[in-house]
Each structure stands twice: as structure tokens, then as C-alpha cells.
Amino acid sequence: MLNNNNYYPGAQGINIPPRAPIYNAPPTGLKGRPVSSIEEARAIAIDFDGVINYFPDLANNRIYTKQFQMDGTAPLKMYVLKEIPNNFEFSEGDYITREEFNNVISKLTALLQQNQQIPPVEEPTPTPEQPAVKPLDINF
Numbered sequence: 001m002l003n004n005n006n007y008y009p010g011a012q013g014i015n016i017p018p019r020a021p022i023y024n025a026p027p028t029g030l031k032g033r034p035v036s037s038i039e040e041a042r043a044i045a046i047d048f049d050g051v052i053n054y055f056p057d058l059a060n061n062r063i064y065t066k067q068f069q070m071d072g073t074a075p076l077k078m079y080v081l082k083e084i085p086n087n088f089e090f091s092e093g094d095y096i097t098r099e100e101f102n103n104v105i106s107k108l109t110a111l112l113q114q115n116q117q118i119p120p121v122e123e124p125t126p127t128p129e130q131p132a133v134k135p136l137d138i139n140f
Helices: 038-043 098-116
Strands: 053-057 062-066 076-080
Touching: 038 053, 038 062, 038 076
Parallel strands: none
Antiparallel strands: 053 062, 062 076
8 A cells, every 4th residue: 555655655654755856066165286386287187067176386386277168178377476565555656547548549649640641530520411320221
């Protein structure tokens, strides 16, 4: 006799819960391991799942990464670790405004046109009689 409370027909009187569904969850943490040289990082085989593998090289202050690409290659990339000074700050002199940039570009353009004697390019200004964009002639 089959009891509807049982999950499996042969297990009379024993309630066995169904298994939880298995999903492909992203791995937690970082993939990789410490290495002692770039040659060791090159020799390590990585999974084909496309996740970045990290290989810190603490002796040489470098981090190597490998990741399978869509074309089947796994390039090895190297990042060099540098210590940041305690007094490191960006100063206002490191950046320019858009207006300053446009002024320099217009001066350079004027110098190039003078040297090559190329007439300046003037963009036509639309008039009420002449629209800025011509209508498309579409015939079906």
C-alpha cells in the first residue's frame, strides 16, 4: 500500500525529505594560490569556467592573474605592487577643466592650419528655409 506522506514509494513509514535542488552558485572567495615566481604561475592549470585566478607572489611584490577567454586562451597578467606614501594626495594642478582643454585644442588647430595652410572647416548654420537635417526619401 502506498502512503502519500512518503516521498519514496518503497520507504513505508519513513519520511525522507527530498534533496535540495543543486544550483550553479558563483564560488565564494578568490580562486588561486600563492606562488614563488612567474614560472610557477604559468605552469598552474586553471578551470575552464572563466573565473579569474589570482596568484600572489609576495617575494617579488607582484600579483599574477589568469582567466580563460572566449577564444580559448588564458593570458597571464602581472600587477606590480607599490607602496603608497602616507602623504599622497591629488593636487588641483593635476587636472584641467573642459574649458582649458577646448582652448588648447583650438589653439593647436589654428597653428596646424596656419602651418599647412588648410582653410578652417566651417560648419553650416541652419536657416529657417534650410532645415538642419534633410528629410529622408523612403520609397516602399
